[in-house]
Amino acid sequence: MIRYTLRRLMLLIITLWLLSILAFSLNYLFPGDPLTNMTGVRTSDPLLYEQLQQARGFDHSIVLQYTNYFSHIVSGDWGQSLVTQRPVFEDMQVFFVATLELSLLAMLVAFLAGVPLGVLAAVRQRKLSDRIIMGVSLSSYSIPVFWLAQLFILLFAVKLNWLPITGQINPLYNIDNRTGSILLDIWFSDTDYKLSALRDAAQHLVLPVAVLAIMPLTMLVRITRTATLEVLQQNYIRAARARGLSEPHLLWKHALPNAMQPVVLQLGLQFSILITNTIITEAIFNWPGIGSWLIKGIYERDYPVIQGTLLTLAGLILLVNVLVELYHAWRYPQVRKELYAEH
Amino acid sequence: MQVWINFQSNPFALSALYCFGFITLMMILAPVLSPFDANQQFSDIISLPPSWDDDGKMRYFFGTDDLGRDMLSRIMHGARYSLGYPILIVLFAGIIGTALGAGAGMTRGLKSSTLNHLLDVLLSIPSLLLALIIIAILGPSLENVVIALSLVLIPQFIHAVRNAVHDEIYKDYVVAAKLNGCSTWYILTRVILPNITTVIVMQTTLALSTAILDIAALGFLGLGVQPPAPEWGTMLARSLDQVYLSPWLMILPGLALFLTVFSINVIGDSLRAAIQERIRNS
Numbered sequence: 001m002i003r004y005t006l007r008r009l010m011l012l013i014i015t016l017w018l019l020s021i022l023a024f025s026l027n028y029l030f031p032g033d034p035l036t037n038m039t040g041v042r043t044s045d046p047l048l049y050e051q052l053q054q055a056r057g058f059d060h061s062i063v064l065q066y067t068n069y070f071s072h073i074v075s076g077d078w079g080q081s082l083v084t085q086r087p088v089f090e091d092m093q094v095f096f097v098a099t100l101e102l103s104l105l106a107m108l109v110a111f112l113a114g115v116p117l118g119v120l121a122a123v124r125q126r127k128l129s130d131r132i133i134m135g136v137s138l139s140s141y142s143i144p145v146f147w148l149a150q151l152f153i154l155l156f157a158v159k160l161n162w163l164p165i166t167g168q169i170n171p172l173y174n175i176d177n178r179t180g181s182i183l184l185d186i187w188f189s190d191t192d193y194k195l196s197a198l199r200d201a202a203q204h205l206v207l208p209v210a211v212l213a214i215m216p217l218t219m220l221v222r223i224t225r226t227a228t229l230e231v232l233q234q235n236y237i238r239a240a241r242a243r244g245l246s247e248p249h250l251l252w253k254h255a256l257p258n259a260m261q262p263v264v265l266q267l268g269l270q271f272s273i274l275i276t277n278t279i280i281t282e283a284i285f286n287w288p289g290i291g292s293w294l295i296k297g298i299y300e301r302d303y304p305v306i307q308g309t310l311l312t313l314a315g316l317i318l319l320v321n322v323l324v325e326l327y328h329a330w331r332y333p334q335v336r337k338e339l340y341a342e343h
Numbered sequence: 344m345q346v347w348i349n350f351q352s353n354p355f356a357l358s359a360l361y362c363f364g365f366i367t368l369m370m371i372l373a374p375v376l377s378p379f380d381a382n383q384q385f386s387d388i389i390s391l392p393p394s395w396d397d398d399g400k401m402r403y404f405f406g407t408d409d410l411g412r413d414m415l416s417r418i419m420h421g422a423r424y425s426l427g428y429p430i431l432i433v434l435f436a437g438i439i440g441t442a443l444g445a446g447a448g449m450t451r452g453l454k455s456s457t458l459n460h461l462l463d464v465l466l467s468i469p470s471l472l473l474a475l476i477i478i479a480i481l482g483p484s485l486e487n488v489v490i491a492l493s494l495v496l497i498p499q500f501i502h503a504v505r506n507a508v509h510d511e512i513y514k515d516y517v518v519a520a521k522l523n524g525c526s527t528w529y530i531l532t533r534v535i536l537p538n539i540t541t542v543i544v545m546q547t548t549l550a551l552s553t554a555i556l557d558i559a560a561l562g563f564l565g566l567g568v569q570p571p572a573p574e575w576g577t578m579l580a581r582s583l584d585q586v587y588l589s590p591w592l593m594i595l596p597g598l599a600l601f602l603t604v605f606s607i608n609v610i611g612d613s614l615r616a617a618i619q620e621r622i623r624n625s
């Protein structure tokens with residue numbers, strides 16, 4: 001396991017390094033001045049610009065520029081936004097937590113609902129409930145996420161008026177945005193209406209989380225169903241059944257733990273799909289996260305922000321993938337053996 | 344042939360195929376069939392509901408939008424952007440990606456594993472995020488969206504084909520062909536390629552639905568096809584302000600998008616099942 005962990009971590013570091021090269025080269029690919037794209041300081045401020053030109057090694061070779069850039073990225077100096085003139089890295093932390101709150105909640109919902117539904121479909125294979133679950137999951141897998149968001153808004157917010165349309169919370173509550181996560185903010189605030197504020201925030205969360213959860217949920221249903229069906233055909237299940245174990249016990253103790261193996265491996269992939277959808281969903285629901293910030297950055301040609309969001313989102317996806325793989329290898333040693341045999 | 348028989352025996356697959364064929368036909372015949380031009384405005388008939396509504400008119404079958412443009416014509420013409428361009432993109436990316444992937448699969452050693460790691464980095468970034476970054480470099484327009492999506496899809500093809508070739512190349516039948524003295528080109532095209540068609544077909548349908556969804560998402564975000572072009576995603580973005588008064592502006596283009604992606608996904612799924620069935624039977 002140690003060997004495997006080291007290998008994966010080594011690979012993660014190399015990938016992150018390659019990512020930083022990609023981000024660095026973007027400074028030259030974006031229209032405009034590379035130094036401005038990198039730091040957010042415009043040429044209209046000649047004094048500061050010249051200072052930075054020397055500090056960032058722009059009078060030297062490109063290799064030196066890159067090492068300089070890399071050390072700045074690592075130390076948390078990601079330049080400043082071209083529009084607001086605020087440091088990107090500081091703003092990023094708040095937006096990052098907001099995005100993380102949304103995506104983790106969606107992933108949790110997808111996991112908690114998708115796995116049981118998948119098992120149910122597998123147990124009742126070829127019966128009505130199986131067909132309904134599979135049919136719904138196949139069709140909702142094809143719904144474009146922005147249309148789904150619009151449909152939900154039309155149905156639940158406009159027609160039925162159950163839920164608010166956009167935003168994180170009703171501005172009347174006047175909650176200071178400190179961590180980025182609205183639930184945590186309310187928890188740590190000293191407002192007198194904590195409970196009603198929490199309820200209001202939860203109502204704002206329902207629609208975006210539901211929209212985001214649908215896609216990974218349907219994928220998890222399909223994967224869980226296939227995996228469970230495969231496990232149920234194994235000999236050890238038949239043997240357990242022959243020994244007279246009850247069906248729920250068999251499913252819960254013998255089938256499910258083994259069926260979870262491919263499901264766990266899928267979580268990483270699902271997370272990157274989820275992040276794609278988060279970008280769109282945040283833009284629709286006005287959620288102040290990284291996704292809507294990236295879109296705004298592209299509209300406003302705010303290159304330091306675009307670069308920062310790319311680094312954060314890609315880094316997050318890579319990290320989650322490695323963590324999932326490590327957990328997978330730790331939880332299911334038989335996979336580890338296969339991995340060793342291959343190399 | 345066997346695949347087609349298997350495919351045909353599945354009613355869902357067949358209806359999905361008909362649905363896809365119908366949409367494609369509409370797209371090709373849009374200039375002939377559509378009642379009006381996509382951007383023709385009828386300023387006296389604004390926000391007319393679809394014909395099945397009490398206030399609707401048969402002449403404007405799907406109603407009109409807030410500028411008095413006929414929705415049916417717009418959706419038919421829009422298929423060219425939302426389905427036609429993705430097909431072109433996937434064909435282009437597929438040919439280049441398959442060629443490069445096959446080449447990469449035949450090589451071994453450090454060069455090949457470096458490429459693999461590079462592709463892993465590139466593929467770990469979601470396709471839409473990568474397309475957004477490329478759009479940020481090039482600026483939003485139809486041509487740039489086509490370039491961006493092709494660039495995004497090529498690595499996916501390379502990765503899939505490379506892995507498939509890599510899996511086959513050590514199998515006995517390939518080794519036998521090699522021992523027979525066949526040239527590398529012959530081994531690649533006549534020995535390996537027929538055995539990885541499943542992978543290529545699957546990757547193509549997957550790439551097609553990705554391309555359709557991404558082009559619509561970019562249009563929706565205002566970073567892809569620019570209005571007044573009747574692209575479905577762009578139409579959806581416009582409908583956001585009108586959803587109170589005229590919900591059909593949002594439902595109809597979305598439905599078209601959904602049906603297209605859905606039929607492609609069902610075709611892809613059933614095709615894989617049919618090919619697997621054939622492999623199992625043979």
